[in-house]
Amino acid sequence: MGPYILRRLLIMIPTLVVISFIIFVIIQLPPGDYLETYIAELESQGEWVDPQQIRMLREQYGLDEPFLQQYWTWATGMLHGDFGYSFEYGLPVTEVVGDRVFLTTLISICTILFTWMVAFPIGMYSATHQYSWGDYGLTLIGFLGLATPNFLLALVMLYFANVTFGTSIGGLMDPQYLEADWSWAKFKSVLEHLWIPVVVIGTSGTAAMIRRLRANLLDELHKPYVVTARAKGVPPFKLLCKYPLRVALNFFIADIGNMLPSIISGAEIVAVVLSLPTTGPILIAALQSQDMYLAGSFLMFLAILTVVGVLVSDIALALLDPRIRLQGGASR
Structure with missing residues (x-):
């Protein structure tokens, strides 16, 4: 190695x-x-x-x-x-660039974690409960996530956050921290505003990963080594995690090289809509x-x-x- x-x-x-x-x-x-x-x-x-x-x-x-x-x-x-x-x-x-690279990196890492945390359990459930009502419902939600433009979802979430929680997302932090040095209060303000861009940017990627994980896991679950393990009495959850899921995760890991730059470069429109101080709007203006x-x-x-x-x-x-x-x- x-x-x-x-x-x-x-x-x-x-x-x-x-x-x-x-x-x-x-x-x-x-x-x-x-x-x-x-x-x-x-x-x-x-x-x-x-x-x-x-x-x-x-x-x-x-x-x-x-x-x-x-x-x-x-x-x-x-x-x-x-x-x-x-x-x-x-x-x-x-x-x-200043703090924009840090904020962009923070949003990207949180988006990747959000994508995996949501896609893994849903994809596993859909594969192990094929053609159930839960599978159909989650598939419908996944298709809606793929079909909804991120900028439209961003506008809806802006209204929802402002009306329900009283949170103004523009700037990714409260106005008094825009020019202030980094402190724990400023970091808490960023975390308070962070969840909306993470959800908006990660929605389409999550929906796509759910479909891919479901397809790959279904393919593995029908292979002879899984049938043999079941015949030997391996517990279902242990069998799922030790063999088929491990192989089905290969495409998740292989996507790391494309995921980081695609999240950063693919969120420019969302950053403009949400007024995020990230690298996307500056890159568009510079070009x-x-x-x-x-x-x-x-x-x-x-x-x-x-x-x-x-x-x-x-x-x-x-x-x-x-x-x-x-x-x-x-x-x-």
Whole structure:
């Protein structure tokens, strides 16, 4: 296991280098840059733009340098914690992001836990009580979860939380904590507001996982080794957890690599509707305004999550399923 992890960590280095280059190419593909967009916006409002000042800004931020030089400056800066400068906010990227990465990560982790805690027992019940009234009812709820858009559910939950609990979700915390330093009171305020975005974002993923777990578990429950274990008198719950469920969980573990970035990048619309101070709305705004260093930093963050998530899922699969071997090749 140790040599495999070390080899994968070494492979991650050139992988992230290639990804960073592709990201930089993509964010440079649209014609022009942020300054040109900013000039066009000012001129459309009838304001005068000083060409000398624009030229100084291009020289200051290296926008007049060759493409490879700009990429080298950005890539080497990330190694030292310098992710570039956000033209839109007039601040370094690290200061713009601030607490947003922490809040985004917190929401993502809580959403994954919520998804698994709800999907596991429901999927197990539906598989072991196939075609029962409970199975039909849970299937109907699952289909409703898949069919309901997250932004619509977010609007409903906003009204429900405000009317029933008197909780205003906008900002993910009470207004007095928006600019305050982190404290236990601020963290409690975040936890008070956290449950609604977790439920909204996790609903569709939970419904999908319930259907997949039910299908995989039903497939395993009809295999000969399960029939043999039943014939030997293995208790039903022990049999379910020790063999079929363990095999059926493989796809849950394999999805870790895709789940982390998909939750973070797939919640932008919900974040806009709920006014969440997460990375999603900033990423959309950065792409629209061609704030390339801010957008590139977010995309690199998603790439790192994907690479690390795939590594974690591969290691967890090897620990969960004895049929999986990390060293490759045929075994006797």
